[in-house]
Amino acid sequence: MDVYQLRAGDQTLTQIHDLNPTTFPPVGLFWTVQLREDSVEVRLEKGSASLQAWDVPILDYGNIPNALFTGDNPPPIPGSVSFKMVWSGVNQRVKIRNTDPIFGGFAGEFIRNTAQMEWTATVGDSTFVSDPLATSSSIFAEIGHERNGCFFEEDDDKRR
């Protein structure tokens, strides 16, 4: 979660909270946390999916540069976050087989659609409560089913 503050003077946005689940430094699996199996529901044929989790431990690094590069300026504050997300609609269906050496190594079927979220968090002496889910919006959203790594390579073998 990335929370900003609008500075009254020059009307610029400054990030003041960055909540993510990874202890600094973020080596290895990036900001990814295991959830209960029933946290995710997908109905690909309808273009819908949901993601819900409660009390996920996070650290508030204040801003992304601190979370990525510094880690202690300011020192992260432990907390927890709960969230509910929904994906819905079908704007576009795409099949991707990406063999690009940088961005690729996977294949799958995707639906580009829209998503919304509501969330709450507790960090130190602060609580956060987002506006209702229906008020939120996404600039980009997609759901899909894909295979990468050894599953992608096996897919390649079948094609030969």
Add this chain to the structure above:
Amino acid sequence: MYIGDLSAWKTAGLTRLYEANRDFPITRRSPPRMTRRQFARAVTGTAVLGGAPGAGLFEPGIAKERESFTPVPIPGGTPVLNGAYHFFAPNLIDPIDAEPITITNMNGFVGLAYISRMVTQTNTQTGETLRLPFLNSDMRFMQGVFRGADGELHRGSFALV
């Protein structure tokens, strides 16, 4: 996270992180292929999850080593950060068809979205409230079968927060 401005945040610290990630034991070679039986067991959820249901859930990132279950991160990362961090941000800082999953050797569902709106922050000591925007928060789920660091197949659900 809002990573649209990442290119402006490259600092000397990035080099340090790149070195750290370079030493992370990511399996770049192809793992052994699975048998049909192994795959079927994993898909139907009969593979061992590494503990009792619910055990170890929500453990922050890599803070807790659980080699028997640990997913392996994708080998690459966004060029905006010199590949030092194992994620891509499709249609934000990377091409729209870039890899959305952060776990490699995975066969499953994925969802990704960059979400914005408003949040109310309350100081529980003073009662002061602030109305603040959250912008393009990158939220994802991954659910399916993956080959863990132990080389075995597992089934799991994950979120990028």
